[in-house]
Amino acid sequence: MATAVMTTLDPKSGAASRGMSDIAIRNLFIIPTILFLIVFNIFPLIYSLGYSFTDFRASSPAAANFVGLQNYRELLNDPFIWSNFAITAKYVIVSVVGQVVVGFGVALLLNRTIPFKGLITTLLLLPMMLSMAVVGLFWKLLYDPSFGIINHVLGLGTFEWLSNPDMALYAVAITDIWMWSPFVMLLSLAGLSAVPKHLYEAAAIDRAGTLYTFFRITLPLVAPILMIAIIFRTMEAFKTFDLAYILTSQPTTEVISIRLYKMAFQEWQTGRSCALAYIVLIMILAITNIYVKYLNKVKER
Amino acid sequence: MAHIQLKNVTKKFGNHTALRHLDLDIADGEFFVLLGETGAGKTTTLRIIAGLEKPTEGQVLIDGVDVADWGAAERDVALVLQQYSLYPRYTVRQNLEFPLKSKLRRVPDAEIAERVARVAKTLRIEHLLERKTDKLSGGEMQRVSIGRAIVRKPRVFLMDEPLSALDAKLREALRTELKNIQMNLGQTFLFVTHDQIEAMSMGDKIGVLNHGHLVQTGTPNEIYNNPKNTFVARAVGSPPMNLIDGKLVSGRAVMAPLNFELPYEGAANGNVEGRALTFGIRPEDLVVESGAPVEAKVHDVENHGVEKILTLRVGDAMLRATVPAQTHLAIEDAVRFSWNPEKVVLFDQKSGNSLKHAG
Incomplete structure (x- = not known):
């Protein structure tokens, strides 16, 4: 298959004169990418799977002991981990x-x-292009209880957005919504402009109301x-780390990635954190799979 | 049922004027065909009546009521477009039900089922009802979109070249079907087309549109036999009317650049002797027989089964004539022809207007 889509090398080209075949050139392009993937993605993935069955600690010189499924068993029975998952789920849904x-x-x-449509669209896309860390830092300033502009504009006095344990998670979600709504907007806009105009005209002729047209056609x-x-957004929200980590350090905003980070690099429970990473990976895969199934069903209809 | 009037309608798109001072009167229960080339303003007229477009000037009246402020839904029209516009992802049944399920005028479920069944039967799409619309052929899709129009009882049916994307066989079949539907429903139909055969075969009345002007309205017969000017003469009829420049000199038509003469004793009114004229003659009124006054060469023969269409070469001009299918003629044969003088239409050469209409 791969060779079928390839065009043959121009016999007069420099590469050909240096005696390179089509396959050699293909390999020249593909092999570095594959090597990169293996070294930085696939190898750590498999290596960490191995660690997840041990009590390895990266901070101690002690050799790793094989403990079987003990890490997984303990993690899945740990109510604190489940509360982290619950926080994550709440965050994913809200955001x-x-x-x-x-x-x-x-x-x-x-x-x-509308006039200046292109300009407006581009400006609206800006938040998406900023770095997470930068967004986190300046929203921290915006949320500031004493001089933050949000309290000033909304007239909330010294409302504590980030240090109020009940509000902090929503504050993080609002920042995430601000940053990533443009992404949903961009894709929706592509979808909306692909709806043929004559369908709306046909619906108007068929005396369909605005809401009816929206729910039945758009x-x-x-x-x-x-x-x-x-x-895309669910996967990303599930993995959220930087925004929540920068904005606040409330126990109520400890989403699963933060728990994982702390476990791995503050408590140095390397083996156990590998197991947790695998649990998260499996969950994301499962959720994505449900979505993809549903997507295919929507497409078929 | 409705009586539709357009009064002095002008429509401009930026600098382009699509319709100029259009006056149109479509009687209740009439099958009116608007005929014109691409860009003549046919679709614009339709969209203005449907309420999808607002006229720059002028009035649209339905049953004598000015509908300027009414949207498409309130005008209660049905529109069949060239590109079908079926709702994707729905079955044929759901498409047919769509206009009945609108909140604006909710129809009881039992009646919806009954109406859909009746429409499906009329259009012979009963076996397709549960199928998704994207699995239909072009002809089936167009039937469904016609069905969606007739399932409600609109006041007017507007059809924008609904048959032009179909193949010839199907087009013919649907032509008859549409005409039957119109006769059974007794509804007002406005049908837009560039195909003069459709116009001739379906219309109670035809309006010929040229660059936003309504050139002539009349029954197919009037339009065919008595075109108002050379534009209509060329637009209607296949092959079109032969137009030959010449003069009338003492009861004979003397063709000026072509250099032949034919007898003409028609009761042309006014003093037309010596005036520069254009003689219009339909191909079927050119008579090919031996002993006729003018000689020509056969340039081309088209066999249409029921008849043959000859292209005759006189000098360097081409004339079309129809002859019975059993006539045997080969290209470059010499033939003689004359015309049926009663059927000749005289046009002023300069303005192109028919002398009869000029009165």
Whole structure:
């Protein structure tokens, strides 16, 4: 298959005159990438799978002992870990729902002829292009109880966004929504502009109301691409580390990645943290799979 | 059912004027065909009546009521577009139900089922009802979109070249079907097409549109036999009317650049002697027989089964004539022809207007 799609090398080219075959050139391009993947992705993946069955600590010179499934057993029975998962789930739901509502809403507003549409779209995309760490740092300033602009504008006095344990997670989610709604908006906009205009005209002729048209025509046609946006955002939100870590250090915002980081690099429980990483990986795979199944169903309809 | 009037409608898109001072009157229950080339403003007219487009100037009246402020939904029209516009991901049944399920005018479920069944039967799409629309052929899709139009009882049916994307066989079949549906429903139809055969075979009345001007309206017969000007003469009829420049000199038509003469004693009104004219003659009114006054060479023969269409070469001009299918003629044969003087239409050479219409 791979050779079938390849074009043959121009016999007069420099590469050919140096005696290189098509296959040699293909390898020249592909092998470095594969090597990179093996060294930095696949090898650590497999290596950490091995560690997850041991009591290895990277901080001590002691040799690793094989402990079987003990790490997994203890982790899955640890109520603290489950509370981390619960926090993560809450965070994922709030932030993904927020992003879809805001992103899709803005896309609906932009999906018409308005002046400076291109400029507005580009400006709206800016948050997405910033670094997570930068966003975290300046939202920390925005949230500041005494001089933060958010309290000033909303007239909330010295409301504690980040040090209030009940509010902190939502504050992180709001920042995430601000940053990633443009991503959902961009994909939704692509989906919306692909809906043929004559369908809306046909619906208007068929005397369908605005809501009816939205739920019967717009939404079903945009659903597949919206699903893709949701898959991406769910995966990302599940893995959130930097935003939450920079913004606040409340126990109520300790999402699973932060727990994992602490376990691995503060408590140096290397073996156990490898096991936790695998549990997270399996969960993300499972959730994504459910989405993909659903996406295929939506597409078929 | 509705009586539709357009009064002095002008539509501009930026600098481009699509319609100029259009007046149109479509009687209740009439099958009106708007005929014109691409870009003549047919679709714009339709969209203005449907309420998808607002006229720059002028009024649209449905049953005598000015509908300027009404949206498409309130005008209660049905529109069949060239590109089908079926709702994707829905079955044929769901597509047919769509206009009935709108919150605006909710129809009881039992009646929906009954109406869908009736429409499916009329259009012979009963076996397709549970199928997804993207698995249909072009002809089936167009039937469904016509079905979606007739399933409600709109006041007017608007059709924008619904048959032009179909193959010839199917087009013919649907042509008859549509005409039957219109007769059974007794509804007002406005049908837009660039195909003069569709216009001739379906219309109670035809309106010929040229660059946003309505050139002539009339029954197919009037349009065919008595075109208002040379544009209509060329636009309607296949092959089109032969147009020959010449003069009338003492009861004979003397063709000026072509240099032949034919007898003409028609009761042309006014003083037309010596005036520069264009003689229009339909191909079937050119008579090919031995002993006729003018000689020509056969340039081309098209066999259409029921008849043959000859292209005759006189000098360097081409004339079309139809002859019975059993006539045996070969290319470059010399033939003689004359015309049926009663069927000749006279046009002023300069303006192109018919002398009969000029009155």
